[in-house]
Amino acid sequence: xxxxxxxxxxxxxxxxxxxxxxxxxxxxxxxxxGVVERAEGSAIVAMGKTRVLxxxxxxxxxxxxxxxxxxxxxxxxxxxxxxxxxxxxxxxxPSRREIELSKVIRExxxxxxxxxxxxxxxxxxYCLVLQADGGTRxxxxxxxxxxxxxxxxxxxxxxxxVAIGYYDGKILVDLNAAEDDLCADIPMAMMPTxxxxxxxxxxxxxxxxKIGDILKVGVSAMKKIYELQRETLKRRYIDIARxxxxxx
Amino acid sequence: MANEFLLSIRRGFLSNIERxxxxxxxxxxxxxxxxxxxxxxxxxLMPNYIEKAEGxxxxxxxxxxIIAGIKVSIGSPYPDTPNQGAFIVNMETMPIASPSxxxxxxxxxxxxxxxxxxxxxxxxxxxxxxxxxxxxxxxxYLLFIDLYPIDDNGNLVDAAFYSAIGxxxxxxxxxxxIEGEKPVLVRDETVPLKVRMENLPIQLTYGKILNKIxxxxxxxEELLIDYKITMAIARGNIVGIQKSGKGAADIDDIIFVxxxxxxxxxxxxxxxxxxxxx
Numbered sequence: 001x002x003x004x005x006x007x008x009x010x011x012x013x014x015x016x017x018x019x020x021x022x023x024x025x026x027x028x029x030x031x032x033x034g035v036v037e038r039a040e041g042s043a044i045v046a047m048g049k050t051r052v053l054x055x056x057x058x059x060x061x062x063x064x065x066x067x068x069x070x071x072x073x074x075x076x077x078x079x080x081x082x083x084x085x086x087x088x089x090x091x092x093x094p095s096r097r098e099i100e101l102s103k104v105i106r107e108x109x110x111x112x113x114x115x116x117x118x119x120x121x122x123x124x125x126y127c128l129v130l131q132a133d134g135g136t137r138x139x140x141x142x143x144x145x146x147x148x149x150x151x152x153x154x155x156x157x158x159x160x161x162v163a164i165g166y167y168d169g170k171i172l173v174d175l176n177a178a179e180d181d182l183c184a185d186i187p188m189a190m191m192p193t194x195x196x197x198x199x200x201x202x203x204x205x206x207x208x209x210k211i212g213d214i215l216k217v218g219v220s221a222m223k224k225i226y227e228l229q230r231e232t233l234k235r236r237y238i239d240i241a242r243x244x245x246x247x248x
Numbered sequence: 249m250a251n252e253f254l255l256s257i258r259r260g261f262l263s264n265i266e267r268x269x270x271x272x273x274x275x276x277x278x279x280x281x282x283x284x285x286x287x288x289x290x291x292x293l294m295p296n297y298i299e300k301a302e303g304x305x306x307x308x309x310x311x312x313x314i315i316a317g318i319k320v321s322i323g324s325p326y327p328d329t330p331n332q333g334a335f336i337v338n339m340e341t342m343p344i345a346s347p348s349x350x351x352x353x354x355x356x357x358x359x360x361x362x363x364x365x366x367x368x369x370x371x372x373x374x375x376x377x378x379x380x381x382x383x384x385x386x387x388x389y390l391l392f393i394d395l396y397p398i399d400d401n402g403n404l405v406d407a408a409f410y411s412a413i414g415x416x417x418x419x420x421x422x423x424x425x426i427e428g429e430k431p432v433l434v435r436d437e438t439v440p441l442k443v444r445m446e447n448l449p450i451q452l453t454y455g456k457i458l459n460k461i462x463x464x465x466x467x468x469e470e471l472l473i474d475y476k477i478t479m480a481i482a483r484g485n486i487v488g489i490q491k492s493g494k495g496a497a498d499i500d501d502i503i504f505v506x507x508x509x510x511x512x513x514x515x516x517x518x519x520x521x522x523x524x525x526x
Binding site: 197 | 367487492493502503509
């Protein structure tokens with residue numbers, strides 16, 4: 001269903017959203033880890049229609065070798081959108097946006113990783129957006145942090161992420177594409193155990209005085225996503241234990 | 249070993265004595281270059297630096313130097329904004345400005361900086377894009393705002409931002425003549441580019457080291473910094489935020505940055521306008 005800008009505005013004025021959610025509700029979230037057999041870590045995350053697959057490889061030899069850091073592992077993150085993930089076909093060559101997002105996703109994950117455990121090595125993270133409907137960087141971070149945990153990379157915490165929107169005095173959680181076009185978009189990521197923000201960006205405008213409220217709403221939404229991430233990982237380990245028992 | 253040495257040069261490095269000095273000064277709330285923690289280096293704008301460009305500005309922020317140039321061409325509008333012109337910000341990171349830059353395809357720091365500058369200007373709606381329409385749905389002005397860092401002594405992103413602002417404030421739009429069916433630019437007849445002065449955005453970058461927040465970090469400080477927050481403001485609204493660096497930020501620090509930026513914005517705006525008028 002294609003919705004017009006006017007419809008989104010009309011509903012927002014009444015405190016409603018086009019997909020029937022409340023302002024502070026995230027979209028339905030589905031998460032699964034261990035979805036790619038040939039990788040150390042993997043996860044798929046769907047937030048509404050947005051769907052991202054993430055794969056982790058390593059720790060492995062650093063390639064090219066001159067990038068190796070004698071003090072810690074190099075974290076390499078690639079964020080890419082599948083050509084069929086958008087309305088119009090996306091060119092497969094990496095856009096400026098994809099290069100910037102690869103960097104901010106890397107810096108959102110890095111504070112949580114104990115990279116100093118693997119000097120001279122490399123850990124690679126590949127995020128592939130299968131379907132884009134807003135919040136692809138936040139879904140990528142949610143998937144990547146679970147895939148890293150599933151790969152057994154030592155971590156201080158999981159990283160949870162959500163985009164907060166602001167429109168005409170209203171704060172919204174987890175924007176979809178139609179809302180993203182209209183609202184100020186403030187994607188953020190955090191390590192919930194430490195209450196530390198590892199990513200924050202902003203696009204469009206919102207009043208300076210609202211920044212505190214926006215962060216507060218974001219933090220409480222990210223803490224809920226964090227619980228889902230933990231449950232998803234636990235569920236997977238219970239399944240593995242059961243498979244081992246049955247098999248052995 | 250050779251590789252490691254070359255790499256450390258490229259990444260930039262601090263000697264132990266530099267590191268110790270910076271940190272011991274910071275403990276006393278001072279900085280190596282004599283500034284206070286929340287003191288910005290001198291911002292100088294030299295507009296109309298390149299005659300061939302439709303707009304240009306050489307900016308120095310302390311020892312950090314950068315040139316912005318605007319070239320104008322005619323193109324088609326985006327389908328969803330048929331009566332608006334377009335602009336794109338691009339940064340060329342040549343090894344002129346820093347040993348960490350390489351020739352070749354657009355680099356990650358170049359792309360990030362250009363996109364942060366672009367978002368601040370775009371979100372503030374500083375450029376009157378409707379004034380760049382030539383024929384609705386058919387032809388519009390395209391502004392290419394290209395940034396060339398000359399000397400990276402830290403906080404390139406703010407220097408880049410003000411060079412783009414300086415170039416836009418003084419840009420002149422060539423007139424258009426219709427030749428046959430096609431519009432062509434007449435570069436010797438110009439009108440000033442329309443910008444919304446009341447929306448002039450102001451951007452500042454803060455870094456966190458040793459639990460202290462510093463404004464406008466130098467390249468030496470950048471090597472020690474936990475993370476940076478770049479924020480832009482226009483008319484009391486936030487028009488851009490970018491956290492960069494591998495550290496994690498406290499929520500209170502982000503709120504502090506927003507309020508500190510708000511308290512400084514008007515003075516910086518006055519400073520820019522005074523330098524542009526000269």
